C-alpha cells in the first residue's frame with residue numbers, strides 16, 4: 073500500500089512533495105549579532121536534504137525586546153534580509169519549500185526591557201505591561217517581519233503562537249489580566265493575536281502562506297486548555313490562516329511532572345491536533361510530539377487526525393528518519409531519548425545544541441567546531 077506520508081500536499085499556493093515537516097527547533101546556533109551564520113546554514117541544509125516535505129525555520133524575532141536569547145535570529149530591520157535570503161535559498165535549493173517562523177518572546181524574553189500584556193512576574197523579572205502605543209508597534213513589527221521574510225524569498229511565515237510566548241500570553245487568562253479592550257473575556261483576549269494576523273495578511277496578501285504555531289493547552293493550572301483555544305482556532309480560520317501547527321506546553325510547564333510524563337509518550341500532542349482538525353475540517357493541521365515511528369506517522373494521517381506530521385527532536389536525533397521511513401536506507405531509526413533534554417539544556421545555557429544520540433564521532437566534530 074502506498075504510504076500517505078509520502079504523498080504530496082498543497083499548502084496555500086505551495087506544493088509539498090510529502091507530508092513530513094521539519095518543525096522549528098531553536099538550537100542556539102546564530103551568533104550574537106543575530107545574523108545567519110554557517111552553523112545555521114549547515115543545519116538547515118541537512119534538514120532540507122533529509123527528505124522532509126517542508127522546513128519551518130526556528131523562531132526569528134520581530135523586534136529586539138522580544139529576543140528569547142542573545143543568540144537568536146532577528147528580522148527587525150531590512151539589513152537582515154540578505155542573510156535570511158541565503159537561508160531560504162539553502163533550503164529551497166533542495167526543492168523543499170521554506171517557511172520562516174516570526175516571533176516575540178514577551179515575558180519570556182531574555183532582556184531587561186521585556187514587555188507583556190500584564191506585569192506577570194517571570195523568572196524574577198516583572199515585565200512592563202504594554203500600552204496601546206507598544207501594542208501598535210509590535211503588531212507592525214510582525215507585519216514588517218512578514219514582509220522581510222517574503223522579500224528574503226521564503227514560501228511563507230508561521231506566527232509563533234506556541235510555547236507560551238507573547239501571542240498566547242494575551243490569550244491566556246493566567247497571564248493577561250488587562251482591563252482594556254485586550255483583556256477580560258475570551259474574545260477580548262484573542263484581539264491582539266488576531267490583530268497581528270490581520271496586519272500580516274494586509275502586508276503579504278491573501279495568497280502568501282501564513283501559518284500559526286498553535287498552543288492548544290498550556291499544561292499549567294489555570295492556563296489555556298482546548299476549551300479556550302478551540303474557539304480561537306475558529307477565529308484564526310475565519311481570518312485566513314493557511315495552516316495550524318499544533319503543540320502543547322509552555323516554559324512554566326516543562327518541569328512539571330504531568331508534562332515530563334506525557335513528553336515521554338509517542339505522539340503525545342496528537343490528540344490536540346486531532347481535536348483542532350475535527351473542529352476545522354478545511355484547515356491543514358500539523359501534528360507533533362515525539363512521533364518516533366513511521367507507522368505512528370502513517371496512522372495519524374490515515375485516521376485523519378492531521379494532514380501533516382511534524383518532527384522536531386526526532387529529526388534532530390536522526391536526520392535520516394524520512395529516508396529510513398521510505399525504505400531508502402535499510403537501517404533502524406535512531407530515536408530521541410525520552411527524558412534526555414540535552415538539546416534543551418544546551419540551549420538554556422546559550423550553547424549550540426547537539427544530540428546525545430549522534431554517533432560519537434559526529435558529537436566530537438561538532439564540539440570541536442563550536443568550541444565546547
Ligand SMILES: Cc1cc2nc3c(=O)[nH]c(=O)nc-3n(C[C@H](O)[C@H](O)[C@H](O)COP(=O)(O)O)c2cc1C
Nearest residue numbers: 095096097098130131285361362383384385386416
Ligand atoms: C531545543 C528545542 C527548541 C525548540 N524551538 C522551537 C521554536 O523555535 N519554535 C517552535 O515553535 N517550537 C520549538 N520547539 C518545539 C518543537 O518544535 C516541537 O513542537 C517539540 O519539540 C515536540 O516535537 P518533537 O517531540 O518531535 O521534538 C523547540 C523544542 C526544543 C526541544
